[in-house]
Amino acid sequence: MKSAVETLNPTRVRLTVEVPFEELKDSLDAAYKKINQQVTVKGFRKGKVPARVIDQRFGRGVVLEEAVNDALPKFYTEAVNEAELSPLGQPEVDITELKDGETLNFTAEVDVRPTIEIPDYSGIEVEVDPVEVTDEDVDKAVQQLRERFASTTPVERAAEDGDVVTIDLEAKVDGKVLEDGIAKDVSYTIGSGELLDGIDDAVKGLSAGEEATFTSELKGGSAAGRQAEVTVKVTQVAKRELPELDDEFAQLASEFDTLEELRADSRKRLENMKKYDQATQAQERVLEKLLELVEVPVPEKLLEDEINTRKHNLEHHQLAQMGLTLDKYLELQGKTAEEFENETREAAIKGIKTQFVLDELVSKEKLNVNQEELTEHLMRRAASSGMSPDQFAQAVVQNNQVPLLVGEVARGKALALVVEAATVKDTNGNVIDLDEDEEDEETESAQATEEAQGEAAESAQPAEATESAEATESAEEKTEG
Structure with missing residues (x-):
């Protein structure tokens, strides 16, 4: 087998391959054997039909097609390895000449890894955000922890901002209640923004047993993205009560004995988070600089x-x-x-x-x-x-x-x-x-x-040359035509 490589552009090559016909012998034998198992000829036992009879009854072209389909992946892989190419994806194969008893010639165009020169990157400089944790950052972290330990107490009054209400929801689109548009006993904190747009205004001012209707765009479900008429009924109003910020809270919410120790730990955690974010930022910006080089x-x-x-x-x-x-x-x-x-x-x-x-x-x-x-x-x-x-x-x-x-x-x-x-x-x-x-x-x-x-x-x-079996699937498809 002879092969040559033509560079079409920095990322694509054309392989020209010439295969002496004798190198198709194994594939021709395999083709006759395969066809023998698939056909029935009167006067011959299954699998015992002579090659000359197969040629006469079914045509030599059928045998050649089967043999070439079998052989092309092997010859393509040999050509790729000989040229030391790194193919990307599947080749486009074209059989340029097939002379029975003489030769098989084909071309294969395929994308390849470009040749890349890595320059000196030691001079790369990038700028990142500093690691700074303020008292306000610590206050916010402690407040979030405090929110997690809030308690609720039912109240006999209209709902206000920050209250936790238990509600039933019913959504209609085009006047019909959706199959997945009914929800019961949903707990919702007014002002959290965790449900539908417009629900805060709808429930504020409602007492247990009262309901309101508003229009909102559904965020999920069978009618996601559509406008719906939503009826919300309040079944309970509860007031949220936050624990006092003292040593007792620190013992309740953490392994620390004092609020001061809890705040110190929060500051350390925030610093670690910001260091991680800073390192990630550095990675991304260094990568960008490297790609520019x-x-x-x-x-x-x-x-x-x-x-x-x-x-x-x-x-x-x-x-x-x-x-x-x-x-x-x-x-x-x-x-x-x-x-x-x-x-x-x-x-x-x-x-x-x-x-x-x-x-x-x-x-x-x-x-x-x-x-x-x-x-x-x-x-x-x-x-x-x-x-x-x-x-x-x-x-x-x-x-x-x-x-x-x-x-x-x-x-x-x-x-x-x-x-x-x-x-x-x-x-x-x-x-x-x-x-x-x-x-x-x-x-x-x-x-x-x-x-x-x-x-x-x-x-x-990218597919490596050693993985060219997958890449040559298209070669088989080309010969089938």
């Missing part, structure tokens, strides 16, 4: 697939779970369809560039992923997906996504190297040391790369 051609077909996958996941998974259409989502976001298209395209380009650049760094720095790192990453992904670690791990194995997770961890480690080499300062001019906890740094780096790659990262995951 590198020229990364993006394969158009891969980009189209990534954009379509992002749109599909948003419309059919995320929005569907919220009972929203894409048009309604755009309306709520205040975006036009054109703005949405542009944003999706920009995010897809950033995701693909992030993978290419960090994968190149992984290769350049010879970074490996051990079992412990993979397990920790799997646990985080399981938590964010709402699945148990065992369920998530099983799904990953069944869908052959272990290499995908390994890639995510490796890219996180690559970004951590860049962050370590960068200069990070807060807006006050203080240099930030992000090496205090290397484990957290790699965790945040992995999360930063996942966010950049987006939820559809799997569709943009």
Whole structure:
């Protein structure tokens, strides 16, 4: 077999492959054997029909088609490996010449990883928000804890702001009560904004046993996004009473004996949260600077697939779970369809560039992923997906996504190297040391790369040359025609 590579552009090549006919012998034998098991010819036992009879009765072309379909993936893979290519997705195969007994010639066009040069990134500088916790921040945190320990006492009066009311709801659309539009004994805190728009004004001033009707847009259910006439009936009004802010409250709400100790712990927790946010911000901004330094051609077909996958996941998974259409989502976001298209395209380009650049760094720095790192990453992904670690791990194995997770961890480690080499300062001019906890740094780096790659990262995951069996499926489809 002979093969040659023609570079069409920085991300696409054309393979020209010439196969001597004798190299098709095994595939021809397999084709005759397969056809033998499928046909019946009078005078011959099943599976014992001679090749010349099959040629006469069914045509040599049928045999050649079956043999070529069987052989093309193998020859394509050999050509890819010989040229040391890294294909992205499936090739477009065209059989240019097939002479019985002489030769098989075909071409295969396929997207490939672009060649990327990683420049010196040690000079990257980024600015992040400072870690500052004010007394007001602590007051707010303690107040939120206080709210959690509030008690309620039923009262014989009209409902007011901050009261907890028990209500029954009934929603009608076009004058008909919805099947899922009735709710009983719902507990609602007036002013919380947790239910329907307009409900606060409707229930304020009502006493137990009284009701009111208002119009509101439904946020979920069978009529999500539609205007409904909602009747709300108050069955109980209760006053919320907050505990006193003293040492007794500290003992009730925490493991501390005094309010002062509780406030000190709240301040420490807030500082840790802000440090985490600061580190995450640093990861994201360093990544942006890194991408600015590198020229990364993006394969158009891969980009189209990534954009379509992002749109599909948003419309059919995320929005569907919220009972929203894409048009309604755009309306709520205040975006036009054109703005949405542009944003999706920009995010897809950033995701693909992030993978290419960090994968190149992984290769350049010879970074490996051990079992412990993979397990920790799997646990985080399981938590964010709402699945148990065992369920998530099983799904990953069944869908052959272990290499995908390994890639995510490796890219996180690559970004951590860049962050370590960068200069990070807060807006006050203080240099930030992000090496205090290397484990957290790699965790945040992995999360930063996942966010950049987006939820559809799997569709943009480049296929390696060793995984070309999947890529050659289209070669079989081409010969069937």
